[in-house]
Amino acid sequence: xxxxxxxxxxxxxxxxxxxxxxxxxxxxxxxxxxxxxxxxxxxxxxxxxxxxxxxxxxxxxxxxxxxxxxxxxxxxxxxxxxxxxxxxxxxxxxxxxxxxxxxxxxxxxxxxxxxxxxxxxxxxxxxxxxxxxxxxxxxxxxxxxxxxxxxxxxxxxxxxxxxxxxxxxxxxxxxxxxxxxxxxxxxxxxxxx
Numbered sequence: 001x002x003x004x005x006x007x008x009x010x011x012x013x014x015x016x017x018x019x020x021x022x023x024x025x026x027x028x029x030x031x032x033x034x035x036x037x038x039x040x041x042x043x044x045x046x047x048x049x050x051x052x053x054x055x056x057x058x059x060x061x062x063x064x065x066x067x068x069x070x071x072x073x074x075x076x077x078x079x080x081x082x083x084x085x086x087x088x089x090x091x092x093x094x095x096x097x098x099x100x101x102x103x104x105x106x107x108x109x110x111x112x113x114x115x116x117x118x119x120x121x122x123x124x125x126x127x128x129x130x131x132x133x134x135x136x137x138x139x140x141x142x143x144x145x146x147x148x149x150x151x152x153x154x155x156x157x158x159x160x161x162x163x164x165x166x167x168x169x170x171x172x173x174x175x176x177x178x179x180x181x182x183x184x185x186x187x188x189x190x191x192x193x
Contacts, residue, residue, distance in 0.1 A: 002052040007164040010049060011147075014039045021183035026122040028170035031180055033188055034147050036118035040076045049146055050077065053163040054084040057114070057144050060161045064112040064141045068092065068133060070099060070125040074117035077146055081116055092129055099128040109137035120145045120162070121170065123154035 002010070011017050016039040022030050040046045067089040069078030075091045082089030090107075092099040107113060113133040115126045120143070130140045140158075148154075148162035171180065 001055050002048060002163070004164055007049060007052070008166075010045050011039060011164070014042050014045050018188075021180045021185045023185050023187045024121055024170065026124060026170075027173075028121065029173060029176055029180055029185065030168055030170045032166075032168045033186075034119045034149060034166070034168070035188065036073060036077070036146055039146070040118075046076075046080070049163050050080040050084060053077075053144065053146060053161075054081050056161050056163065057081060057116075058085065060159070061114055061142050061144075064114045066090065066107065066111050066113045066138075067116050068107070068113050068129050069116050070129050073119065074125070077118050078116045081144070087114075092132055099125075099132060101132060107133050107136035107138045111136075111138040112141045113138045114141055114144060116144045118145060119147045119149060120154055120156070120160055121149050123150060123156035123160075127155055 016035055018033045018035055019031060022033040024030055039049065064087065067078050067082045067087050069075055069091045071091050071093045078089045078091060090105040093102050115129045117126055120126060126143050133140050142158055142161065143156055144161040146163050148160050148165045149168050151167055
C-alpha cells in the first residue's frame with residue numbers, strides 16, 4: 001500500500017491538486033481543488049493509487065456484490081476498483097438534478113453495495129447513490145474514495161475508506177477569507193454544469 005507521502009506526491013505530479021478559488025459541487029468555496037480526472041488521465045500513476053485503495057477496501061469490506069459510483073468523477077475509479085476486486089460496477093447519472101440509474105443498470109434486492117467515488121467532501125453525491133441502492137432493497141456496506149477531504153464532517157456517518165485524507169479548508173460564500181474573495185471563483189465540478 002502507498003503511504004500518505006507517496007499518494008500526495010502522485011497527486012501533485014499529475015496536477016490533481018490545483019490552487020485558486022473554487023466553488024465545489026457542495027456549494028462550499030476552497031483555495032484548492034482536487035481534480036482527480038488529471039490523476040486518472042495518467043493510467044500508470046492512477047493504477048498505483050487504485051491498487052493501493054483496492055487493498056484498503058479488501059481489508060475493510062469483506063463481502064459486497066456491486067460497486068455503485070456517481071457520474072462523472074466516480075466512473076473511472078469505480079471501474080478500476082471493480083476490475084481489481086472482480087466486482088460488477090455501475091454508475092448513476094444526474095437527470096434533472098437527481099441521480100438516476102440509466103443504461104439498463106439496476107440493483108437487485110438484497111445485494112450488498114459499496115459506493116465508490118473520486119473525492120468526498122460533504123458526502124452528498126455518495127449519499128444520493130446510497131438512496132438508489134436502498135430504494136432497490138439493497139444494503140449499502142460502505143463508502144470509499146481516492147481522497148477524503150471531509151475532515152470527518154461529511155454527511156456520511158459510516159466509516160469512509162480512502163487512499164488519502166486531505167485537510168483542505170472550505171468556506172461558505174458569506175465567510176470567505178480576503179485571499180479568496182479577491183480571486184474570481186471557478187466552478188469546476190460536474191454538478192455545476
